[in-house]
Amino acid sequence: MPNANEPNVRVRASATEQNGNVISDASNGNFIIDSLIQVPGGLVANPANVWTNVNAFTLSWVNPPDLSGIVGAYYKLDAEPGGPTDGTYVATSQPVIHNITMPGDGRHSIYLWLKDRAGNVNQAQRNALFNVFWFDGTAPASHAALTGLQGANGWWRSTVTVNLTANDPEPGSGVTAIYHQLDNQGVQTTTTFAVSAGRTPTALLGTRCSRQ
Incomplete structure (x- = not known):
């Protein structure tokens, strides 16, 4: 078998009959093997580390190289994800999520991991910003x-x-x-x-x- 991530794999098939004749497929098939997903980089929160009473935050990042292409991202607030889909999924090819809402007043952390077109998703390949979203929606x-x-x-x-x-x-x-x-x-x-x-x-x- 080829390596886990191969951009161009060519396959040529042949078969041998009982009488010894060898039949070969004259066509070559190209396909991509993509079984890996990498960590998103360059996380940026907006607004970050400043108090606001507007419960709508933005997170952007840099997509890593991926053979099949990034098609979405999972995020989770305040706790590490316990599985590949233990978070909120957003289908996007752009490295940004808008209108993230906090569950309550206080400083909040966020974890982010990606999904590609091949279906690879792994919460262990996550990035995080800690205590970055500061929300206070309760008036004194x-x-x-x-x-x-x-x-x-x-x-x-x-x-x-x-x-x-x-x-x-x-x-x-x-x-x-x-x-x-x-x-x-x-x-x-x-x-x-x-x-x-x-x-x-x-x-x-x-x-x-x-x-x-």
Whole structure:
């Protein structure tokens, strides 16, 4: 038999009859033997190592030489594949996959391996990028703590001190800023401030916070 990967194999067939006549096939057949698949190279993630709240990522790579040609790729997030088809398959001859979605907030890894036209696929011939996709789709929560002399029916009988805090639980990206707006005043970033006496109970305190 020829080697495992041969670009051009020629076969000539002949047969011998019981009377000794030899019959030979006058035609030569050419075919390709391809039983190997190689590791994809040059993995590039986009966006990479930066927090985003848009759950759509791209992975590109460099296809290795392959006699029958690459026809698709498998990828798996956060865990090594346990078999040749233990992943999400994308049929593509181009070395890129768009709109990869993360299963939840946090930093995610990706494993990639290829399939060729001959049907070769081997998860052992994989490449990987670790903790490269950073997704945070959960907004942080803010809280306002009020202190002062509280009266009846929602009224305060003194100046009220407002202390703002925010929380973005793991595996979120964390809080970088807290914003507040009182009535029609401009947006402020101070986390502790005073509201003077004399305001009506319809005074509006709005807060929001941002991710890193």
